Amino acid sequence: MTPFVYEPAVYDGTNASLTSAVSSDGWPEIGKRYRIPPRCGVAVRLHEGQFLSVENTHGTQVCDFWAYLAADMGQFLSMSHCRTRLQSVSPKIGDVLVTNLRQPLLEIINDTSPGVHDTVMSCCDWPRYQLLGCTDYHDNCADNLRMALAAIGLSAPLVPDPFNLWMNIPITQDGATSFQSTVSSAGDRFDMRALADCIAVMSACPQDKNPINGEDAMPSELHFSVGT
DSSP: OOOOOOOTTOOSSOOGGGGOOSSSSSOOOTTOOEEEOTTOEEEEEEOTTOEEEEEETTSOOOEEEEEEETTEEEEEBOHHHHHHHHTSSSOOTTOEEEBTTOOEEEEEEEEOSOOOOBSSSOOOOHHHHHHTTOOSOOOOHHHHHHHHHHTTTOOOSOOOOOEEETOBOOBOTTSOBOOBOOOOOTTEEEEEEESSSEEEEEEEOOOOSSGGGTTTTOOOOEEEEEEO
16 A cells, blocks of 8 residues: 655636636735635735735635745744743734744734634644545645645645634633634634744635535635735
């Protein structure tokens, strides 16, 4: 029997993430509003000092978010290291988000939503949907990350745990969690300033097996822009 070998950059299926890049190399037009199609992902390059604004267009959509250091993609936005630095599971305006080597990577500068985001849950992937009963391929955030990077000529060195914007995962006193609908509104924005040159990746989460993307469990589009 041939042993399974995990290859982080290999995706299990395809979708419009492969054709939704902002450009062939990931550099955006400053101030242009870009669309992330429902169930898909988009990657964008940021210079140090630039601002990324992510828009919850319809108010119900979760955005799985990742960032890699441009000079070394072995350094990436790390939720466990962020939780340690912040002594919190809930980043807020003014907080600095760090890499797995504790290097400052992004600063949260604005959040028009109630501030409910998740740093605990892993991203969905094809094995997750198989466990949920899917027999045919299901779009997923792990593959969206891989394809979004491939679309700008990069390979995912690994799939880190994401920063789940607008994802509502209450944690009870006894440590239990649950999947709840977003509490954000249409047009809510989450803005970050790049503290180093980096590659940001955003996925309009395809989850339709629980209510995180609204009670009707219907994934929708997101939008974003880059400013100086």
